[in-house]
Amino acid sequence: MxxxxxxxxxxxxxxxxxxxxxxxxxxxxxxxxxxxxxxxxxxxxxxxxxxxxxxxxxxxxxxxxxxxxxxxxxxxxxxxxxxxxxxxxxxxxxxxxxxxxxxxxxxxxxxxxxxxxxxxxxxxxxxxxxxxxxxxxxxxxxxxxxxxxxxxxxxxxxxxxxxxxxxxxxxxxxxxxxxxxxxxxxxxxxxxxxxxxxxxxxxxxxxxxxxxxxxxxxxxxxxxxxxxxxxxxxxxxxxxxxxxxxxxxxxxxxxxxxxxxxxxxxxxxxDGEGISRMVTVRVKGAKTQKDADAAARSVGNSALVKTSWNGGDPNWGRIIDALGYSPAKVIEEKVDIGYSTPSRKKLVYSLKKGRPTRTSFKTLCKAVEPTEFDLHINLNLGKGKAILYAADLTEKYVDYNKGDISDPASLGG
Amino acid sequence: MxxxxxxxxxxxxxxxxxxxxxxxxxxxxxxxxxxxxxxxxxxxxxxxxxxxxxxxxxxxxxxxxxxxxxxxxxxxxxxxxxxxxxxxxxxxxxxxxxxxxxxxxxxxxxxxxxxxxxxxxxxxxxxxxxxxxxxxxxxxxxxxxxxxxxxxxxxxxxxxxxxxxxxxxxxxxxxxxxxxxxxxxxxxxxxxxxxxxxxxxxxxxxxxxxxxxxxxxxxxxxxxxxxxxxxxxxxxxxxxxxxxxxxxxxxxxxxxxxxxxxxxxxxxxxDGEGISRMVTVRVKGAKTQKDADAAARSVGNSALVKTSWNGGDPNWGRIIDALGYSPAKVIEEKVDIGYSTPSRKKLVYSLKKGRPTRTSFKTLCKAVEPTEFDLHINLNLGKGKAILYAADLTEKYVDYNKGDISDPASLGG
Known part of the structure; x- marks a missing residue:
């Protein structure tokens, strides 16, 4: 070629x-x-x-x-x-x-x-x-x-x-x-x-x-x-x-x-516009495959979840909120949320069966600090699995995409 | 009371x-x-x-x-x-x-x-x-x-x-x-x-x-x-x-x-977090009511449309893109996109039947400059209508919601 x-x-x-x-x-x-x-x-x-x-x-x-x-x-x-x-x-x-x-x-x-x-x-x-x-x-x-x-x-x-x-x-x-x-x-x-x-x-x-x-x-x-x-x-x-x-x-x-x-x-x-972190959203235990995909996309596209990733904030409240409004079946008392990094295979959980774990805020902050980490969500309802590669939402993204109308060439796609 | x-x-x-x-x-x-x-x-x-x-x-x-x-x-x-x-x-x-x-x-x-x-x-x-x-x-x-x-x-x-x-x-x-x-x-x-x-x-x-x-x-x-x-x-x-x-x-x-x-x-x-503009998205001519609502939400929640509003950029490409990936039925050659402000009832069109109008970039910029304006979308496919009150996406929103993990009290809902 x-x-x-x-x-x-x-x-x-x-x-x-x-x-x-x-x-x-x-x-x-x-x-x-x-x-x-x-x-x-x-x-x-x-x-x-x-x-x-x-x-x-x-x-x-x-x-x-x-x-x-x-x-x-x-x-x-x-x-x-x-x-x-x-x-x-x-x-x-x-x-x-x-x-x-x-x-x-x-x-x-x-x-x-x-x-x-x-x-x-x-x-x-x-x-x-x-x-x-x-x-x-x-x-x-x-x-x-x-x-x-x-x-x-x-x-x-x-x-x-x-x-x-x-x-x-x-x-x-x-x-x-x-x-x-x-x-x-x-x-x-x-x-x-x-x-x-x-x-x-x-x-x-x-x-x-x-x-x-x-x-x-x-x-x-x-x-x-x-x-x-x-x-x-x-x-x-x-x-x-x-x-x-x-x-x-x-x-x-x-x-x-x-x-x-x-x-x-x-x-x-x-290389996403202005991003500072790539987060691999791994959903398992969904009722169906379709549910798993919908749950992952609801989390990976939530403005509030994405801004918390930008801030290095292990905010599980926004994650479970996004799961709850997704089309996927979700039961609060069953949801597990955890983190891992490529270098540390062990999962650190922020939520188990819908309840916050005893893991310290400091430990959770460390888990979401790297520029790449995995978010693990187990809905514990079935066998549906999905992976979504998502990004955070940054001020740089907004600045880039709002462009400058005095310079039309700066206005993106 | x-x-x-x-x-x-x-x-x-x-x-x-x-x-x-x-x-x-x-x-x-x-x-x-x-x-x-x-x-x-x-x-x-x-x-x-x-x-x-x-x-x-x-x-x-x-x-x-x-x-x-x-x-x-x-x-x-x-x-x-x-x-x-x-x-x-x-x-x-x-x-x-x-x-x-x-x-x-x-x-x-x-x-x-x-x-x-x-x-x-x-x-x-x-x-x-x-x-x-x-x-x-x-x-x-x-x-x-x-x-x-x-x-x-x-x-x-x-x-x-x-x-x-x-x-x-x-x-x-x-x-x-x-x-x-x-x-x-x-x-x-x-x-x-x-x-x-x-x-x-x-x-x-x-x-x-x-x-x-x-x-x-x-x-x-x-x-x-x-x-x-x-x-x-x-x-x-x-x-x-x-x-x-x-x-x-x-x-x-x-x-x-x-x-x-x-x-x-x-x-x-x-009073939306950090917003600079409120945009009333008015969809009409949708095949169904449900389509009209879906089209309005697809536009009103698109990160790229919202950042263009923040920039005062009358970008119709991002709007028609968001319409196209919405669940609503959309035919490119039928879409009209226009603007009005509460003070000026007359519509200024950026797109008619899927084709850019002769309205100047400057005029369109003026139409989307006010802190409140209406975006009119006619899909020309039926009688479905919907109105969505939406906001732009700003650096201030991101800054506010990323919070500060060194001050957990700053971390929002």
Whole structure:
């Protein structure tokens, strides 16, 4: 796979803002897309182009989301794909597109056209090129997000890599066709592009991606806002030369993909706009799976819980309050609330069966002091489990997102 | 009606923190209570005591919510009612109780006992006494909330007055028995106590209160968190001497009650923790009533929409994004978004049928500059309508609610 990121794609200052990823040969492809009913033009184009399970290139601009841009926006997104196809001697359907940035502005097509003409000359399969692509898709991100791993399928060494962006408007809820299943809870722009040289049939790739996204990108929240542009794409070009996948190989691939998606998803939360702490909310003992997810999201999106995390305050009252108004079944006398940190596996409980424990305030403060800790909630009502990677709410987040109307360029997505 | 607020009820500093309201004669009574599954002891006691549609006194402490306090909390809430009954020579069931403040701490009963013994000597029917009661129920409120009106039922002049408190953990969803109907959307501590000298049968009073709360206290949000203690109570003692209510009288009473509840509800939003703007979100053209409510709440609770309001940024992209991920049916090409201020009735549109209007950025900035403005959303899909009184999200809110762990008394509810 080759990639590169460069400038001139969009209109947001001097940084790199156009990225391309190109496979040397046709690849199988799968995607997961925002279930927001207001869905950006590039998402519509992707859903359409990926329907055949194939793709060979992706082109992404940052600074402009091409969302809520009407028929012209859709035409522009198609033109992006078409121009890239022309440059690479492909069909437009072989090219996927992505955009991220401010909603409601038309794409600066002169820049995009010029940018696409130039960028294909810079394509490269070096880590530096991939790094530049990761930089080019950033918006409010403070750092690029990238990962690459190697593993074996049979005797063959296979590579899997990815880049991602996202810092605000983050609570994705993605599905393969952008349609929200009735069972899906309500949930930024986040984009992630994955490539592998494994050989995998399109239908299998789709199933694997859906599973990986369900326990990674669809389980993060920064501010509870789901974007119009959320997209995860994977291209598998088969150049590793692995043979037909055994059940064991499939498991290996799935766990590799889960790992890559989860690491990228956590990078997004850690780089959330203005955040100071990432909290892994672990709910168990819920009556159902759906209840577990609803309980975790109610806690992870509560303004009062999030501000207490910012203050380093082990306030269980706000947590149990958020559990109580969630759609999940909760019985006060059954709720356990505790903390652990990656370095200290032992749980420290603030609440057991709805009653405060004798653990001192000082000890509890220590438990919620690290920049990353786990919040353990046991509803003690059933077997439903869920994990949500959440963030605190800070003055910096508010300051960043209120922007400055005297400088419209400061106004975010 | 007599009332008073005084100190010594709770443990939160020097302010008044104990309030009582007493009717000279037995009154009919009705209440609406939080539908949070984690429900404070005083709410449980109220639901029980009000079941017979009668009451003669209310006693409320601030600084401590008596929530998540187990069997001892329930015993303490009952004792509060019992002590007040003793002082007034009533039955415990004739006394309703309320608490607001920090969750999870046991009531300081020595203070409460001493306070109740003293406060009954200070009871008074002056406006100053009512003002002191309004002060005594404040927590993070910066000012007391009170209103009193007079109107005619037949030839009789009737009085209706109320006090309220609430500034954070505000998105009430109350029902008469504290049980959430399946149809009720998910939604702080807010308390409101209403008294009237009208003569109204208990069943009628209950119906009127439910209707008034549905379009007032149940339609506000500061931070989207629903409290364990939300309570609205009304006592009607009949001393005005009005006769049997005609249909016209009932309408008059209902509209008076609606007015009082809505004014108090808006005072809560205006005094919301750290807020700088109150925005009335008016949704119309929704497919259903439920859709209209869901759309309004999705917008009014979106962190990104709320921070843009704080910045005075007429960002419609975040609004349509929040509409799109709401459970309400939304079609991008049909959405209108506009603004009006109380002084300028004319709407200024930022979006028509999903497309930005030619209205200048400067004009739109002016529309969202006032401390109070209306946001008009027309989904153009049906006849569903809803109004939500919402607030912006500020750095001050975060600063206030993150508290200071070195000073546990600063840590809020």
């Amino acid at each position: 080759k990639s590169i990121g460069t400038g001139k794609g969009s209109n947001k200052g001097q940084k790199r803002d156009l990225a391309v990823i190109v496979s040397e040969v046709p690849a199988t492809a799968a995607g997961m897309f925002t279930t927001n009913q207001i869905c950006a033009a590039p998402v519509k184009v992707c859903v359409n182009h990926i329907a055949n399970g194939k793709a060979q290139a992706v082109v992404i601009n940052s600074g402009n989301a091409n969302a809520c841009t009407g028929p012209r926006g859709l035409k522009d997104a198609k033109e992006m794909a078409g121009l890239m196809a022309q440059e690479l001697l492909l069909q437009p359907e072989d090219v996927l597109v992505g955009s991220t940035g401010r909603i409601g502005l038309q794409l600066p097509m002169p820049n995009i056209r010029k940018g696409i003409g130039q960028i294909v000359k810079e394509l490269d399969d070096s880590p530096t090129a991939a790094h530049h692509a990761a930089e080019a898709i950033m918006t409010s991100d403070t750092q690029p997000k990238e990962i690459a791993i190697e593993f074996k399928l049979g005797r063959q060494t296979v590579r899997l890599g990815g880049i991602a962006k996202g810092a605000g408007m983050i609570q994705p809820g993605m599905s393969p066709n952008g349609i929200r299943p009735a069972s899906m809870p309500l949930h930024a722009t986040m984009l992630s592009y994955l490539t592998t040289d494994a050989k995998i049939p399109a239908a299998t790739l789709k199933r694997c991606l859906r599973e990986a996204v369900a326990s990674s990108f669809n389980c993060i929240t920064v501010d509870g806002d789901m974007s119009t542009n959320d997209t995860v794409l994977i291209l598998a070009n088969g150049l590793s030369g692995n043979g037909k996948l055994s059940d064991k190989d499939l498991k290996t691939f799935q766990s590799a993909l889960n790992h890559v998606c989860l690491e990228l998803a956590k990078m997004i939360v850690r | 007599k009332s008073i607020g005084t100190g010594k009820g709770s443990n939160k500093g020097q302010k008044r923190d104990l309030a009582v309201i007493v009717s000279e004669v037995p009154a009919t009574a009705a209440g609406m209570f939080t539908t949070n599954q984690i429900c404070a002891a005083p709410v449980k006691v109220c639901v029980n005591h009000i079941a017979n549609g009668k009451a003669q006194a209310v006693v409320i402490n601030s600084g401590n919510a008596n929530a998540c306090t187990g069997p001892r909390g329930l015993k303490d809430a009952k004792e509060m009612a019992g002590l007040m009954a003793q002082e007034l020579l009533l039955q415990p069931e004739d006394v309703l109780v309320g608490s607001t403040g920090r969750i999870g701490l046991q009531l300081p009963m020595p203070n409460i006992r001493k306070g109740i013994g003293q406060i009954v000597k200070e009871l008074d029917d002056s406006p100053t006494a009512a003002h002191h009661a309004a002060e005594a129920i404040m927590t993070s409120d910066t000012q007391p909330k009170e209103i009193a009106i007079e109107f005619k039922l037949g030839r009789q002049t009737v009085r209706l007055g109320g006090i309220a408190k609430g500034a954070g953990m505000i998105q009430p969803g109350m029902s008469p028995n504290g049980i959430r109907p399946a149809s009720m959307p998910l939604h702080a501590t807010m308390l409101s106590y209403l008294t009237t000298d009208a003569k109204i049968p208990a069943a009628t009073l209950k119906r009127c209160l439910r209707e008034a709360v549905a379009s007032s206290f149940n339609c506000i949000t500061v931070d989207g968190d629903m409290s364990t203690n939300d309570t609205v109570l009304i006592l009607a003692n009949g001393l005005s001497g009005n006769g049997k209510l005609s249909d016209k009288d009932l309408k008059t009473f209902q509209s008076a009650l609606n007015h009082v509840c809505l004014e108090l509800a808006k005072m809560i939003v205006r």
